Amino acid sequence: MPSLDFHDGVNKGVAPVTYGTGSRPPRGDYAKARADYTCEQAYAQYTEADHATYRRLYSRQLQQLPGLACDEFISAVQQLGTPEHIPHFDDVSERLLKATGWQIVGVPGLIPEEAFFALLAARKFPVTDWIRKPEEFDYVVEPDVFHDLFGHVPLLFNPVFADYMQAYGAGGMKASRLDAAELLARLYWYTVEFGIIATPQGLRAYGAGILSSAGELRHSVTSMQAERVAFDLQRLMRSRYKIDSYQATYFVIDSFDQLFEATAPDFTPVYRQVRDRIAVEGEIEAGAVLVGERRFSVSLPARG
Ligand SMILES: [Fe+2]
Numbered sequence: 074m075p076s077l078d079f080h081d082g083v084n085k086g087v088a089p090v091t092y093g094t095g096s097r098p099p100r101g102d103y104a105k106a107r108a109d110y111t112c113e114q115a116y117a118q119y120t121e122a123d124h125a126t127y128r129r130l131y132s133r134q135l136q137q138l139p140g141l142a143c144d145e146f147i148s149a150v151q152q153l154g155t156p157e158h159i160p161h162f163d164d165v166s167e168r169l170l171k172a173t174g175w176q177i178v179g180v181p182g183l184i185p186e187e188a189f190f191a192l193l194a195a196r197k198f199p200v201t202d203w204i205r206k207p208e209e210f211d212y213v214v215e216p217d218v219f220h221d222l223f224g225h226v227p228l229l230f231n232p233v234f235a236d237y238m239q240a241y242g243a244g245g246m247k248a249s250r251l252d253a254a255e256l257l258a259r260l261y262w263y264t265v266e267f268g269i270i271a272t273p274q275g276l277r278a279y280g281a282g283i284l285s286s287a288g289e290l291r292h293s294v295t296s297m298q299a300e301r302v303a304f305d306l307q308r309l310m311r312s313r314y315k316i317d318s319y320q321a322t323y324f325v326i327d328s329f330d331q332l333f334e335a336t337a338p339d340f341t342p343v344y345r346q347v348r349d350r351i352a353v354e355g356e357i358e359a360g361a362v363l364v365g366e367r368r369f370s371v372s373l374p375a376r377g
Contacts, residue, residue, distance in 0.1 A: 100215055101182030101203060109192065110184040114162045114202045123204045124158040130210070130219045131156040133287055141294045142284055143270050143277040145234070145329075149227035159218060162200060165226060173235035177226060183215055187249055193242025198229060211287060224281025225265070233329040234279075237336065238265070244340060253344040256310045263309050264332060269293060269301060269323045269369075276301065276325065276369060292319045295371050300360055301325050303367035306335050310347045312357040321360030325369050 106112045135156070138147050152168050154160045166176040178192065180199040192199050200221040205213040213220070228234045241261065248257040266282035276294050278284055283293045292299065296319075302308075304324045315321055326332045362368060 099181075099183045101180075101201065103181045106181050110180050110188045111178040111192070111197075111199065112181055112202065114179040116159075116161060119159055119204070122207065126204050126207060126210065127159045127219055128157055130285075131223060134223060134285065134290070137287075137290050138284075140275075141278055141290050143272065143279045145231045146227045146279060146284060149230040150223070152230055153222060153226060159204060160222065162202075165222070169226070169229055172230045173232055175229045175235055175238075177222075177229075186245065186254055190242045190245030190249065193238055194246060195242075196235070196239050198225060198238070200226070220281065220285040224285035228279060228281075231329065233333055237329065237333045240333070240336065241265070244336070248340065248344075251341065251344055253340070256344055256347055257340070259310050259312060259314065260306070260336065262314050263312070263324045264304075264326070267293070267314075267320050267323060268332075269325045270329075271325050271327055271369060276371065279329075289319050293323055297371065299323060300362050301369040301371070302362065303369070304332065304335065307343065307347050307350070308357070308363070308366075310343070311351055311354075312361075313359050315359050322362075 102112075103110075105115070135150070138150070152165070152172075154164055162177050162179055166178075169175045169177065173196075175196045175198060177200045178197045179202045182201050182203070184199060189199060198221075201215075201217050203217060204219060205217045229238065241257075245254070245257055248254050262282075264280065266280045268278070268280040269276050269283075270279050271277075278290055278293050280293075283289050299320060300322045302322060302324060304326045309324050312322065357363070
């Protein structure tokens with residue numbers, strides 16, 4: 074199993090922390106998992122404190138969405154059901170299946186890449202079944218049920234994004250064979266987790282890591298401290314990312330169609346070209362901007 078590789082807070086892209094494996098044992102009860110790492114959602118084990126944590130997290134994020142989250146996310150977030158308690162995965166799956174043919178499945182926590190890719194390729198999104206402790210309210214190291222559900226599931230109701238996620242899983246199964254998982258992990262990181270989309274109303278977040286974060290949602294869309302550059306697949310795959318702070322660079326797509334189409338071709342030659350370029354020019358540091366690169370400026374909220 075790959076280990077995380079830290080360098081001044083910048084991940085060299087060795088392992089995707091969003092779904093990969095770390096150097097310590099993952100949190101969660103893996104004894105209950107099936108061979109494909111899925112498990113029943115142990116709903117009766119949630120305590121009233123667990124539901125309260127979900128309710129507070131949901132409420133805090135919901136208030137922040139207008140003007141910062143993309144419309145597709147905002148219009149679908151109610152599909153998670155009542156914010157009063159942790160949803161039953163089966164209920165969400167029922168609605169999701171009707172909308173885009175996806176389902177959510179419970180998992181005990183982080184799962185190996187191969188298992189993760191296989192589930193996505195089968196239009197099944199793994200959702201961690203435990204929720205953070207109250208003392209982890211502002212920050213939890215590993216994804217929990219709130220991150221996985223609130224951050225990821227609403228956009229799975231969007232047909233184009235749903236297809237992108239399935240294609241990503243299929244590509245991941247292939248990338249493992251090509252020893253290119255780290256390059257593909259960067260694509261996941263900079264789109265599914267930390268993606269920004271340009272809309273006529275301004276920049277908006279669509280990445281789950283942003284949308285489930287109390288602080289990064291505003292930072293990603295409005296902070297002058299971050300760079301926002303146009304989505305470019307090979308540039309993105311050469312770019313390191315931050316794992317222990319807000320991102321220094323965000324990649325901006327024009328539409329989900331653009332994202333799907335840019336990533337639809339076979340990546341085999343892409344991986345080769347990216348590796349060749351890295352061998353000559355090195356990787357791109359988080360926060361760096363290249364000469365001639367299209368950058369997006371933030372539109373600051375009007376002062377009242
Ligand atoms: Fe995630």
